[in-house]
Amino acid sequence: xxxxxxxxxxxxxxxxxxxxxxxxxxxxxxxxxxxxxxxxxxxxxxxxxxxxxxxxxxxxxxxxxxxxxxxxxxxxxxxxxxxxxxxxxxxxxxxxxxxxxxxxxxxxxxxxxxxxxxxxxxxxxxxxxxxxxxxxxxxxxxxxxxxxxxxxxxxxxxxxxxxxxxxxxxxxxxxxxxxxxxxxxxxxxxxxxxxxxxxxxxxxxxxxxxxxxxxxxxxxxxxxxxxxxxxxxxxxxxxxxxxxxxxxxxxxxxxxxxxxxxxxxxxxxxxxxxxxxxxxxxxxxxxxxxxxxxxxxxxxxxxxxxxxxxxxxxxxxxxxxxxxxxxxxxxxxxxxxxxxxxxxxxxxxxxxxxxxxxxxxxxxxxxxxxxxxxxxxxxxxxxxxxxxxxxxxxxxxxxxxxxxxxxxxxxxxxxxxxxxxxxxxxxxxxxxxxxxxxxxxxxxxxxxxxxxxxxxxxxxxxxxxxxxxxxxxxxxxxxxxxxxxxxxxxxxxxxxxxxxxxxxxxxxx
Numbered sequence: 001x002x003x004x005x006x007x008x009x010x011x012x013x014x015x016x017x018x019x020x021x022x023x024x025x026x027x028x029x030x031x032x033x034x035x036x037x038x039x040x041x042x043x044x045x046x047x048x049x050x051x052x053x054x055x056x057x058x059x060x061x062x063x064x065x066x067x068x069x070x071x072x073x074x075x076x077x078x079x080x081x082x083x084x085x086x087x088x089x090x091x092x093x094x095x096x097x098x099x100x101x102x103x104x105x106x107x108x109x110x111x112x113x114x115x116x117x118x119x120x121x122x123x124x125x126x127x128x129x130x131x132x133x134x135x136x137x138x139x140x141x142x143x144x145x146x147x148x149x150x151x152x153x154x155x156x157x158x159x160x161x162x163x164x165x166x167x168x169x170x171x172x173x174x175x176x177x178x179x180x181x182x183x184x185x186x187x188x189x190x191x192x193x194x195x196x197x198x199x200x201x202x203x204x205x206x207x208x209x210x211x212x213x214x215x216x217x218x219x220x221x222x223x224x225x226x227x228x229x230x231x232x233x234x235x236x237x238x239x240x241x242x243x244x245x246x247x248x249x250x251x252x253x254x255x256x257x258x259x260x261x262x263x264x265x266x267x268x269x270x271x272x273x274x275x276x277x278x279x280x281x282x283x284x285x286x287x288x289x290x291x292x293x294x295x296x297x298x299x300x301x302x303x304x305x306x307x308x309x310x311x312x313x314x315x316x317x318x319x320x321x322x323x324x325x326x327x328x329x330x331x332x333x334x335x336x337x338x339x340x341x342x343x344x345x346x347x348x349x350x351x352x353x354x355x356x357x358x359x360x361x362x363x364x365x366x367x368x369x370x371x372x373x374x375x376x377x378x379x380x381x382x383x384x385x386x387x388x389x390x391x392x393x394x395x396x397x398x399x400x401x402x403x404x405x406x407x408x409x410x411x412x413x414x415x416x417x418x419x420x421x422x423x424x425x426x427x428x429x430x431x432x433x434x435x436x437x438x439x440x441x442x443x444x445x446x447x448x449x450x451x452x453x454x455x456x457x458x459x460x461x462x463x464x465x466x467x468x469x470x471x472x473x474x475x476x477x478x479x480x481x482x483x484x485x486x487x488x489x490x491x492x493x494x495x496x497x498x499x500x501x502x503x504x505x506x507x508x509x
Contacts, residue, residue, distance in 0.1 A: 032383035034078060035071040038062060045073030050214035053481035056366035059083060060396035069380050071388075075220045078388040079213070079370075083396040085403060085425060088434055090379050091371075091390060095435030102372040102389050105218045105225055107210035110240035112247035117296035118369060119211075122436065128286055132293040133440035136182055136271050137301075142443040145182065146342040152177050153451040154339070157459060157505045159190055164494035168310055171452075172197060175305045176298070178448060183297040184258045185270035196254055203250035204303050206243040208482035213370065213391060250299070255291040271297065301441040303484040304364040308445070309452045310487055311362035312354075315410045316462040317475060317492045322412060325350055326457045339504055340454035342447065348454070353412035355449050360427035361410050362477070366395035366485050368433055397430045408477075459501035465491035 040046040049072065051058040062070050063083025069090075071080050082088050091098050100122045101108075108114035114121075117129045137145065156174040160167065176197045177188035188194050209215070216236055218224040227234050261267035262276065275282070275290045282290075316323045329350045334340045345352065371390040378384065399407040403425055404414065414424040432439040439445070456462075464472035475490035496502045 032385075033381075034385075035069040035080060035380075035382040036066040037070040037072050037081075038066075040073050044075055047074055047214070047220070050074070052215075054366075054479070055213060055481075056363070056393050056395035059367065059391070059393040060399070063393065063396055069382055071382075074214065074389075077220070078385055080373075080384055080388050080390050082390070082392045084400060085397050085430055087380065088392055088397060088430055091392075092434045094377065094379065097374050097377055098371050098384075098390055099436035100372045100374045101437075102370050103222075104211060104370075105222045106216040106236065106240060107207060110218070110225060110237070111206060111210045111243045112251075113207055113211070113299075115251075115292045116299055117293070117440070118207075118300055122374075125285065125289065128289065129293050129296060130440055132271065132275075133297065136297070137441055137444040139443045142447055143342070145178075145444060146447065148178060148181060149448055149451040150339075150341055150455075152181075153455045154505075155190065156452070157455060160456075160460070160494055161496060161502070161505050167313060167492070167494065168306070168489070171306045171309045172201065172302075174452070175302050175309070175448060176200070178444075179298045179301055180254065181270070183271045183294045184254045185261065185268040185273055186254060186257060196257075199246075199253060200250050200298050200302065203243075203246040204299055204484070206246055207299065208303070208484050210240075210243060211369065211483045212481070213367065213389075251291050251295045254298075255294060297441070300439070301445060303486075304439075304441075305445045305448050307364040307484060307486045308358055308362060308449055311477075312358055312449070312453055313456075313462055313492060313494075314475060314477060314487050314490055315358065315361065316457075317464055317490070318477065319410045320463070322354065322410060323457065323462060325412075326354060326453070330454060330458050334454075334458065336500060339458050342450065344454070345450055349416065350412060351450070351454060353415040354453060355446065356415045356427060357410055357412040358449065358453075359431045359446075360398045360404065361408075362479070362487065363395040363398055363431065364484060365433075366393070366479065367483070368392045368394050369437075369483060371435065371437060392430070392434060394430055394433075398427055459496055459505050460494050461497050463493045463495075465493050 038046055038049055041048065059081050060083060062072075062081065068084030068087035069080065069082060071078050073079075082091060101119050103109065103121075104114075104119060108119045113119045117126070117133070120126045120129065135141065152174055155177075156170055159170045159173070163170075173188050173190055173194065176194070180186040180188060180196060186196060188197060214220075218236060224234070225237065227237070229237050255272060258267055258270060258272040259276070262273055267273045272290060272294050275293075279287045279290070329348050330340060333344050333347045340348075368391065371392075373384050373386055373388045373390060376384070376386050384390075398404065401407050415426070417423050428442075432442040464474060467473055473491050475492070478488045479485040480488055496505065
């Protein structure tokens with residue numbers, strides 16, 4: 001009984017001290033207007049108002065009611081929510097103070113993602129990670145990856161031809177194979193399951209669950225992580241321990257594979273092998289971070305790219321006229337005797353518009369990952385206190401009908417100039433994040449999308465699947481919850497366009 005009382009006393013004192021601090025801070029800032037938002041309860045604020053899933057829909061509703069910049073209070077800590085591109089750009093202008101990450105106790109500290117780029121605190125180590133990304137997949141070198149993208153996409157076509165029902169599985173192998181090759185020199189096993197794909201995808205799934213805003217109370221009350229596991233309500237500790245093992249394996253196992261290949265003298269060039277070979281040029285800290293940078297390469301790019309690729313096939317089912325126009329452009333620019341490549345891209349304005357619309361229509365990270373203010377400031381006339389969480393509702397921004405009329409329709413024409421029609425805003429200003437946290441893998445991701453879109457459209461017809469009565473099954477565009485969001489599973493028919501298409505798929509590159 002004494003042991004239990006002591007634990008409860010510690011919790012009560014911690015909570016009391018925290019609430020006293022919140023109260024004193026609120027008194028000192030009373031004259032400075034926070035952005036408007038839903039009225040919260042005493043002490044706990046808007047904790048009960050936080051959505052359990054698809055939070056971007058609730059945030060968008062708050063945006064319509066309270067404006068482009070709104071706020072909620074979570075146990076006294078402000079969360080600033082951005083729902084318009086104008087609001088996002090205002091924060092982007094002051095990225096020096098709004099590019100930090102909050103300390104996420106569950107996903108970052110307990111599950112272990114604080115050592116990866118996505119949750120790393122801003123500073124020298126963060127900049128070192130970004131340099132590693134730039135050397136391998138940055139804008140200046142991504143063209144060197146084009147042959148790899150085409151090679152892997154051709155392999156993807158062959159497996160879709162053989163087994164079109166497992167589209168999402170093939171897309172995971174395609175994107176995973178590209179990034180694992182770049183990061184570790186590893187060749188994915190296309191037949192059956194691949195142990196490295198399964199390992200890393202499992203860890204990424206844990207990340208998606210662990211980082212949803214408001215999903216775990218320990219993010220709001222960090223002292224909860226110090227409770228013994230026998231205290232009721234601490235099941236998250238056992239869950240975190242399980243997920244941490246997956247995170248550690250994601251970092252260590254493929255890294256050990258490359259080191260083993262290097263010892264055997266059979267390692268192809270990769271980020272890990274090249275970094276180890278030149279580690280004498282690195283600081284001790286940089287040498288220790290090689291494995292974490294490599295893990296960040298995969299963790300930051302695989303899920304998001306697969307989500308966009310999967311959404312493309314959904315769009316082709318729902319919008320056959322768009323599919324026809326892509327194919328017409330391929331016929332005009334490429335012809336039917338070869339597959340497209342990246343040299344064709346400058347001559348394919350419609351397909352480029354399709355990629356732009358894909359980035360807008362399907363938000364792969366609907367609520368982004370929170371930023372945090374490192375000092376007091378004002379944006380749009382509102383006070384943004386130090387330590388406020390800044391959350392960009394990317395889904396809401398990219399589905400704002402004031403910027404994108406008819407936002408739920410997949411319409412590439414919105415990005416194509418024509419007489420008397422204004423081109424709508426490029427979604428790249430939002431979809432890849434903002435400030436100094438903008439996605440460093442965006443150039444590789446977009447190049448991968450171009451390969452998938454053009455090669456698939458050159459050889460496949462993507463249409464509705466049929467039910468048992470022969471009627472077409474019409475899928476809907478609905479996304480899963482989580483930090484990284486996918487279109488919910490859908491059925492479609494993928495068939496080769498012709499005997500010539502089959503020969504293009506099966507011929508050796």
